[in-house]
Amino acid sequence: MKRFVCQCCGTCCRWGGEVRLENEELVPIANYLGISQNDFVAKYTDIAHDRKGLVLASRPDGSCVFLTEDNHCRINPVKPAQCASFPYDWNVPEEFRARCKGHWEEQTPANPNFALVHVLGHPDLPLDIEAHPADAQLRNCQAFCQMLAYLGIPFLYYGLPGSCVPEGGSLVSTENSPEKWTWNSTWHHQYNQRLSKLLAQNIRKDDSRPQLIASLYGVAQSEIDAQGLPVLEPMAGYGSVWAKYKVFPSYAQQTAIYTKQQEETWRTRFFDTVIPHFVSPDEFHVSPSPQNYLLYLGRDSMDKGIALAQQCADACHIPLRIEHDGWFGQARADLLANARAVMMPTLYIEPFGLVAIEAQMSGTPVITTDWGAFAETVIHGQTGFRCRTAAEFAAAVQLASRLNRQEIRNSAMARFSMTILAPFYEKYLLFVWNVHNYGGYYNKDAFRNPAAWQGLPDQFPFN
Secondary structure: OEEEEOOOOOOOOOOOOOOEEOHHHHHHHHHHHOOOHHHHHHHHEEEOOOOOOEEEOEOOOOOEOOEOOOOOEOOHHHOOHHHHOOOOOOOOOHHHHHHOOOEEEEOOOOOOOOOEEEEEOOOOOOOOOOOOOOOHHHHHHHHHHHHHHHHOOOEEEEEOOOOOOOOOEEEEEOOOOOOOOOOOOHHHHHHHHHHHHHHHHHOOOOOOOOEEEEEOOHHHHOOOOOOOOOEEEOOOOOOOOOOOEEEEOOHHHHHHHHHHOHHHHOOOHHHOEEOOOOEOHHHOOOOOOOOOOEEEEOOOOHHHOHHHHHHHHHHHOOOEEEEOOOOOHHHHHHHHHOOOEEEEOOOOOOOOOHHHHHHHHOOOOEEEEOOOOHHHHOOEOOOEEEEOOHHHHHHHHHHHOOOOHHHHHHHHHHHHEHHHHHHHHHHHHHHHHHHHHOOHHHOOOOOOOHHHHOOOOOOOOOO
């Protein structure tokens, strides 16, 4: 079977015709845009020519109202089924096909290097980002599953009923949790017993290919019976770890954990790695006309440096928008894209700082303190500025408008897109399997990134 590979030329979004909307598609799109259903209908839809429903509005030139300047869809995660099915279910005229820069290729088969990955998900919430958009760990669960699907690695997601598992994986129901998980509670022990039983039932004992367990909720899953399989903690940006194999989102976070948990981690440090978190470029866009405000977007906590951000804004006579919860989807993308700069003067050692990556994906300069993960994620003078004094923060605000926003986005896409980082996860999974089963530290093929040790350029974008 062949699959269509889109090149984001925007041709299909400029063709004449109508994109029909089903009734059940109105609410998800309105929620993604952060507006009411009535406002969405009034602003972004028209009556179909046959008067039998609604269609997406078009601009005067015929292009879709949600097509961005760089040919991306502003509502891509919730776009109508008619768009999502393109071009599989469309009868496209030949003259239109000739304009499209996309191409067809053979469907990538299941990755032959792996038998299965068992993904231990959120213990309290179903994998449903639309229902629970604010839960960061749930978003990590979704991102990790989407990456496995992209790599063609088959996986099982162990989570609550109602989980929306990405294509390529299947749900193993852990049943509903009787209470919110807390460490060492009765439910903590029961949950691990339940996971262990389900793992024993689903492990493929007749397949000799690599089979691993990924713990996406840290110590909540630390009592499982792994049945001899290697357990890794991907995206370990939280305060404590437990598995033998760990993927940290930054070297700063790795160092902080090694310092905090010296006795627990000293034996396993040789087998860990660093791979940053990734985001989808399609969820963000560059604004053609950013506004004159600074933005703080994050937790309502003083250790995030909110006071420093306000002092800087006051000194520069530029308004500071302080936003905490409730910004998701298109509303979040617009908020980030329209800011003069995003302020992140975090006072503690930031493990990663996903907002800094989202800002850069939006082409918006990010202004941070000069420690923690920012030293690895913000390129000073190119994608933002790292500061230590009031004078430096003020200068950063003034210089932010000189940075090229499209170049900031291009840099973020080259460093923090899933397509860039997924291959490094694949190599690490194979590395874990080899050292776990065949000699550990002394395994002759124990290379996390083999190409870097074969006289070839190291393509890892995070060093």
